[in-house]
Amino acid sequence: MKTILDVDDLTKTFGTNTVLDHISFSISRGSCYGLLGPNGAGKSTTMKLLTGILETPTGSIKILGHDVATARDMVQKVVGYVPQEITLYEKLSAEDNLIFFGGLYGLKGKQLKERIRTVLTDTGLLDRANDLVKTFSGGMKRRINIASALLHEPQILILDEPTVGIDPQSRNHIFGMIRRLRDAGVTIIYSTHYMEEVEALCDELAILDHGKMIAQGSLSDILDRFSQKAVYIENQNALGAEAYPAIKKITPHHQGLILECDQPLSLMRQLLDDAAAGKIGPLHAIELMKPSLEDVFLSLTGTRLRDE
Ligand SMILES: Nc1ncnc2c1ncn2[C@@H]1O[C@H](COP(=O)(O)OP(=O)(O)OP(=O)(O)O)[C@@H](O)[C@H]1O
Numbered sequence: 404m405k406t407i408l409d410v411d412d413l414t415k416t417f418g419t420n421t422v423l424d425h426i427s428f429s430i431s432r433g434s435c436y437g438l439l440g441p442n443g444a445g446k447s448t449t450m451k452l453l454t455g456i457l458e459t460p461t462g463s464i465k466i467l468g469h470d471v472a473t474a475r476d477m478v479q480k481v482v483g484y485v486p487q488e489i490t491l492y493e494k495l496s497a498e499d500n501l502i503f504f505g506g507l508y509g510l511k512g513k514q515l516k517e518r519i520r521t522v523l524t525d526t527g528l529l530d531r532a533n534d535l536v537k538t539f540s541g542g543m544k545r546r547i548n549i550a551s552a553l554l555h556e557p558q559i560l561i562l563d564e565p566t567v568g569i570d571p572q573s574r575n576h577i578f579g580m581i582r583r584l585r586d587a588g589v590t591i592i593y594s595t596h597y598m599e600e601v602e603a604l605c606d607e608l609a610i611l612d613h614g615k616m617i618a619q620g621s622l623s624d625i626l627d628r629f630s631q632k633a634v635y636i637e638n639q640n641a642l643g644a645e646a647y648p649a650i651k652k653i654t655p656h657h658q659g660l661i662l663e664c665d666q667p668l669s670l671m672r673q674l675l676d677d678a679a680a681g682k683i684g685p686l687h688a689i690e691l692m693k694p695s696l697e698d699v700f701l702s703l704t705g706t707r708l709r710d711e
Pocket of ligand 1: 417420422440441442443444445446447448449487564596
């Protein structure tokens with residue numbers, strides 16, 4: 404896949420505080436790219452730098468091969484940005500808000516009307532077009548905010564923690580919309596501190612912690628590279644680990660044991676054979692432990708992803 408966005412050796416400081424420390428990554432056109440990290444990791448700062456809202460002090464950011472620092476008009480055309488803070492006029496209707504934001508992108512007349520209808524349909528709010536925004540739930544406001552960033556048909560949509568504090572219905576709408584946009588070829592950059600959102604939506608991701616890039620790549624690559632491989636078993640007799648040199652660590656878990664090893668499938672086969680041959684007690688349960696981003700984060704940082 405072709406690269407649409409390239410970040411090289413980006414560092415950002417606020418006073419003496421280094422909030423991004425030599426980070427580099429690139430994003431393929433049409434992918435959904437997750438920026439995962441705890442609060443304060445530097446996700447919002449990265450996004451503001453990508454849109455040109457913040458100036459790049461050192462390093463470079465290129466969108467479609469153009470430097471964001473010098474190609475501001477191009478960036479405005481191809482990027483839609485949905486900040487964490489909802490920015491809407493509460494006393495105006497959803498439609499009037501979109502008329503205002505469309506005007507900022509130079510849209511008007513029939514074209515603007517058509518785009519407003521499309522984005523309201525995409526966000527599931529067409530029937531609320533004439534209602535005042537102040538009557539909307541937090542999730543509906545968020546959806547109007549996303550709608551406003553889509554009016555000019557951007558090639559890249561940047562969403563900063565769009566599901567924080569919203570209702571499940573709006574969350575589902577947002578997820579559905581992201582999938583449809585990605586299928587239509589829009590590149591999505593999505594920040595969150597919820598790992599399950601990255602697992603559900605993103606094909607590629609970067610994990611940020613304390614301003615450092617601690618892992619990046621496709622979701623399956625990262626899970627494969629960094630997560631501990633293990634088998635979970637429940638059997639009557641405590642397993643004699645010494646009989647299995649492949650087992651690197653045994654940890655009690657629920658009713659059974661987690662057996663860490665490099666080749667979980669071959670360990671499973673051996674255990675099943677040995678149980679069938681009566682060498683170990685009968686196995687009441689045996690399963691491959693599913694690697695998760697939570698495990699990856701823990702193994703890379705030694706801490707759980709803080710879920711404030
Ligand atoms: N304008 C600013 N001036 C000074 N420090 C800032 C500014 N913006 C962000 N920071 C600091 O930079 C660090 C990274 O913040 P950032 O908002 O990018 O993190 P984040 O990963 O998006 O976290 P959150 O989920 O809380 O938004 C934090 O320590 C924050 O206090």
